[in-house]
Amino acid sequence: MASARSDRLRVFFPFALGYFLSLLFRVVNSVIAPDLVNGLGLGPSELGLLTATYFIAFAAFQLPLGILLDRFGPRTVQAVLLLFAASGAALFAAAEGIVGLAVGRALIGLGVSSCLMAAFKAFTLWFPREQWPRVNGFQLAAGGLGAMAATTPVQAALSVTDWRGIFLLLTFVAAVAAAAVFWVVPERKGPGGTGTAAGQFKGVVQVFTSPVFWRVTPLATASQATFMSVQSLWAGPWLRDTAGLARGEVAAVLMWLAAAMALGYIALGALSERLGRAGIGPTATSVAGMSLFILVQALILAFPGRWNLPLWVLFGFTGTTGVIAYAGLSQSFPVELAGRVNTALNLVVFIAAFAAQWGIGAVIALWPVAENGAFAVAGYRAGFGSMAGLQAAGLAWYLLAGRVKKSA
Numbered sequence: 001m002a003s004a005r006s007d008r009l010r011v012f013f014p015f016a017l018g019y020f021l022s023l024l025f026r027v028v029n030s031v032i033a034p035d036l037v038n039g040l041g042l043g044p045s046e047l048g049l050l051t052a053t054y055f056i057a058f059a060a061f062q063l064p065l066g067i068l069l070d071r072f073g074p075r076t077v078q079a080v081l082l083l084f085a086a087s088g089a090a091l092f093a094a095a096e097g098i099v100g101l102a103v104g105r106a107l108i109g110l111g112v113s114s115c116l117m118a119a120f121k122a123f124t125l126w127f128p129r130e131q132w133p134r135v136n137g138f139q140l141a142a143g144g145l146g147a148m149a150a151t152t153p154v155q156a157a158l159s160v161t162d163w164r165g166i167f168l169l170l171t172f173v174a175a176v177a178a179a180a181v182f183w184v185v186p187e188r189k190g191p192g193g194t195g196t197a198a199g200q201f202k203g204v205v206q207v208f209t210s211p212v213f214w215r216v217t218p219l220a221t222a223s224q225a226t227f228m229s230v231q232s233l234w235a236g237p238w239l240r241d242t243a244g245l246a247r248g249e250v251a252a253v254l255m256w257l258a259a260a261m262a263l264g265y266i267a268l269g270a271l272s273e274r275l276g277r278a279g280i281g282p283t284a285t286s287v288a289g290m291s292l293f294i295l296v297q298a299l300i301l302a303f304p305g306r307w308n309l310p311l312w313v314l315f316g317f318t319g320t321t322g323v324i325a326y327a328g329l330s331q332s333f334p335v336e337l338a339g340r341v342n343t344a345l346n347l348v349v350f351i352a353a354f355a356a357q358w359g360i361g362a363v364i365a366l367w368p369v370a371e372n373g374a375f376a377v378a379g380y381r382a383g384f385g386s387m388a389g390l391q392a393a394g395l396a397w398y399l400l401a402g403r404v405k406k407s408a
Helices: 002-028 029-040 044-060 061-071 074-094 096-113 115-126 129-149 152-157 163-184 197-209 211-243 249-277 283-303 308-330 335-364 377-407
Strands: none
Touching: 002 029, 002 074, 002 115, 002 129, 002 163, 002 211, 029 044, 029 096, 029 152, 029 249, 044 061, 044 096, 044 211, 061 074, 061 115, 061 163, 061 197, 061 283, 061 335, 074 115, 074 163, 074 197, 115 152, 115 249, 115 308, 115 335, 129 152, 129 249, 129 308, 152 163, 152 249, 152 283, 163 197, 197 335, 211 249, 211 283, 211 308, 211 335, 211 377, 249 283, 283 308, 283 377, 335 377
16 A cells, blocks of 8 residues: 555645646736747737647647557657747757747647646546546646746746746756656556557547537637636736736736635635545536636626626636546546646647637737737737637537437
């Protein structure tokens, strides 16, 4: 028993470090955005596109990632990919123009593309099935800590060094994380690691043609794409332009948002496990939480620049609920498809996150920029409101599909 607990800790902590780093990379642009804008003269659309290259590179690797995880195991795959993240951070630190920054950020997105899915796959191999929602919640909380580290701590570090120095430090941390995964995590191969490439791809087709997958995926995709695109970039400019907060104050609100996210992952993972024992599945829990998330966004849109801290804390807490859908889908498929199920959902989510982050910037750019560089509040409301509308449509689809299934 003690040996099993020790092995699980050796599995959890290195993967948690990787996901901590993944969220730090994802969110850091929300704090250094003014430096990038001032240094490169970027508008909202260009800033959104540059930051979103992380998401499109991340998404592009999801299907091969699922096959690789099921075939070669999460330990080897994540260790190798984290080296790409380290090289991307180094390139980002040295870049002198938008092309170099975009390529560096794309490499970072590729390098951390396995950090959550590899952990989820490893947990299916090392933890009992009923503990998956809870351990997934702790893994996601580690990401929340990474998001927190990307806010006030990064803002404080900018008084000592510049954004290039920060990315040089992140280069070193990514290399350390790769070594920790490879040398600390014990190896275990699960079912699904053998067979031809064609056989592996059939599993992908099985997932994408499943009605179970497509019932919840539209809502989970819209919810997670909104949360990621806003939290990792647009929340900072919104707070600056609607409430007139200074950079330090913006970083402080973003830190509380990230803290609420970390707490939400832990609390909701534990709640999902407890409700599961009562016969309420993680998918139902996730859908209820995503409905509350839509309500919080409606309040933010209705009262721009007001009640910033409580509303954005609620945004961070309820925005985590879409991730519970991963555990629900994993339990709906054979364990040998776990990697491909999670990465299939992740593929759709991150393509949507790329489109959302860039698209919100493109919508904001339809309104003129003020002389002081502030973006129009009406532009934010149009961009954020469009995403809220997509989530409402996803919720309607989920409920309609459930009624159709019941009738059948």
